[in-house]
Amino acid sequence: MCTYRTEKIDVRASSGKGPQGWFPVRTATVYYDHPVHALHDHTVNIDFLNPELGPGARVAVELGLDDARALLAALQATVESAAHH
Amino acid sequence: MHYDAVLAETTGIRGADGDLVEAYTARPMDPGPRGGMLVIHHMPGYDRESKEIVRRFAVEGYDAIAVNLHWRDAPGADPDDAAAASRANGGVPDDRFVGDAAGAVRWLQERPTSNGRVATIGFCSGGRQAVLSAIELDVQAAIDCYGAFVTAEPPEGFPIRVRPIADRLGDVRAPLLGLFGNDDRNPSPAQVDELEKLLREHGKTYEFHRYDGAGHAFFSVDRPAYRVAAALDGWQRIHTFLATHLREG
Numbered sequence: 001m002c003t004y005r006t007e008k009i010d011v012r013a014s015s016g017k018g019p020q021g022w023f024p025v026r027t028a029t030v031y032y033d034h035p036v037h038a039l040h041d042h043t044v045n046i047d048f049l050n051p052e053l054g055p056g057a058r059v060a061v062e063l064g065l066d067d068a069r070a071l072l073a074a075l076q077a078t079v080e081s082a083a084h085h
Numbered sequence: 086m087h088y089d090a091v092l093a094e095t096t097g098i099r100g101a102d103g104d105l106v107e108a109y110t111a112r113p114m115d116p117g118p119r120g121g122m123l124v125i126h127h128m129p130g131y132d133r134e135s136k137e138i139v140r141r142f143a144v145e146g147y148d149a150i151a152v153n154l155h156w157r158d159a160p161g162a163d164p165d166d167a168a169a170a171s172r173a174n175g176g177v178p179d180d181r182f183v184g185d186a187a188g189a190v191r192w193l194q195e196r197p198t199s200n201g202r203v204a205t206i207g208f209c210s211g212g213r214q215a216v217l218s219a220i221e222l223d224v225q226a227a228i229d230c231y232g233a234f235v236t237a238e239p240p241e242g243f244p245i246r247v248r249p250i251a252d253r254l255g256d257v258r259a260p261l262l263g264l265f266g267n268d269d270r271n272p273s274p275a276q277v278d279e280l281e282k283l284l285r286e287h288g289k290t291y292e293f294h295r296y297d298g299a300g301h302a303f304f305s306v307d308r309p310a311y312r313v314a315a316a317l318d319g320w321q322r323i324h325t326f327l328a329t330h331l332r333e334g
Contacts, residue, residue, distance in 0.1 A: 006172055006245060029173050034129055034302060034310070036165045041300070041309050047169040055159030055166040 006031040016048040016059040023057045026050045035062035044068035090114035091143045093136075098192045100152060101184020107153040107160070108189060109136045111143035118200035120331025121193030123186060123224075124151040125207030125214045127302070128176075130168035131155060134307055135208075145324060147331065148196050152185045176245035182214050183221045190222055200333040204259075206323065207232060209302060210247070217250055219259040226330035228262045228323060231301050233271035236279045254283045260290040262326045264319045266299035266312070294322055 007030040016025045025048045035043040043062040050057040063071060093111040100106035109131070113119070122142040126135040131153040142149035154177045159167035171177060186205070193203045204226035207215030212232020219227035229235070236251040261284065265277045272280070277295065284291045296303065296315035303312040304319060 005240065008173065027173055029169070031172065034305075034308060036129060039309060041302075047173065049169065049173055051170065051173065055162035055170040058166050058169055060165070060169065 005033075011048070014048075016050075018057055018059050020056060023050050023053055025059075026052065038062040038064065040064050088115055089144070091140065093140050093143065098150075098152065098188045100188040101181045104157065106185055106188065107131075107156045108150050108192070109139050109153075110148075110150045110192075111140045112148045112196070112198070113143055113146055117148075117196075117198030118333060119198055120147050120200055120225075120327065121190075121196065121203040122147045122149040122327070122331075123189045123193065123203060123205040123218070124149060125186070125205060125211030125218070126151055126154060127207075127209035127211055127305075128168065128172075129209075130164035130171075132164040134305065138206075138208075145327075147327070148193055148198060150189045150192060152189045154182060154185060157181070172245070176247060177210070177214075178246050179214075179217060179248075183217065186214070186218050187222055190218075190224060200331070202331045202333070204228065204327055204331055206230065208304060209233075213247070213250070216254075216257070216261065219261055220250065220253050220256045224259050226262070226326065227257075227259050228264070228326065230264045230304060230319070231266060231269055231272065233276075235272065235276070236283065237272065237276045251279070251283055254280075254289070255287045257284070257287070257289050260292070260326075260330055262322060263291065263293040264304075264322065265293065265295045266301060266303050266315065267295050267297050268300035271301065292322075292326065294319065 009028050011025045014025045027049045029047045031045050045062050048059040097105045098108045124139050139149045139151045155167035155171040158174050159170040190203050202225045205215045205218040206228040208230045212229040213235050215227045215229045216235050234247050299312040299315035302310040303315045
């Protein structure tokens with residue numbers, strides 16, 4: 001299926017490294033849809049973007065569902081421990 | 086031997102608002118006359134496989150074109166980057182699609198080889214746009230390959246600018262071929278039933294084929310969703326449908 005479902009967040013003070021090097025990230029989109037490269041029917045895809053710098057200012061990942069869950073748990077654990085840092 | 090030369094190249098066409106928009110074209114080099122095919126790419130973009138489909142139609146004897154519907158979001162970008170930019174911008178607005186598709190249909194009709202007849206085919210999000218083209222444009226046939234949100238509402242809070250066109254199906258003015266996978270959820274078999282019911286009630290000419298063991302994107306040769314039996318039968322249905330509707334009237 002094409003889910004089309006997209007979560008979009010504004011990113012205020014973060015950076016990503018794309019083909020042209022580091023750039024300030026302004027937007028992140030998260031969606032479950034067909035991957036371009038990963039060998040799954042569907043993946044959790046994340047695009048970190050800076051539209052002002054053009055479409056090439058993009059860090060993209062396509063995560064299998066198990067990998068996405070593991071990443072989510074890792075983020076959760078890291079963010080919680082950071083709160084007590 | 087049969088003369089089978091084909092010319093494939095990128096060109097610019099005038100789309101919505103008169104904008105110059107990138108398009109990929111492929112044409113047999115014999116003098117014609119012949120029908121034209123507008124290929125509407127899937128949501129992942131104006132990619133290598135979409136261009137391969139354009140060339141396939143030329144090999145089958147049609148002038149063919151695909152417009153880069155993500156051109157304005159990301160001119161010159163890689164197809165996957167352009168698709169991501171389009172998604173972040175809320176998708177392709179219907180009025181812009183209609184303007185770009187009208188420009189492509191005009192380009193086909195203006196070929197000296199044209200017999201004046203044009204069909205559209207769309208995959209994934211392009212399936213819905215193919216149905217829209219049969220409502221909005223002067224085309225003689227349209228092919229919807231698993232287009233979602235033709236009849237169903239997108240979920241609440243949905244950020245992509247897409248809305249059902251069920252209320253407009255009475256205005257469909259071209260025969261419609263629909264190809265669907267029974268394992269698809271967008272569109273689900275129930276949604277395909279609903280589309281078929283509405284077309285029947287409006288007295289439209291349509292032909293639907295549905296495949297067991299196939300889901301969304303079963304024509305995609307570069308994806309795990311590819312289903313060879315469904316794709317082979319689907320291509321046969323497509324060529325038969327076009328032979329009927331793109332013949333010189």
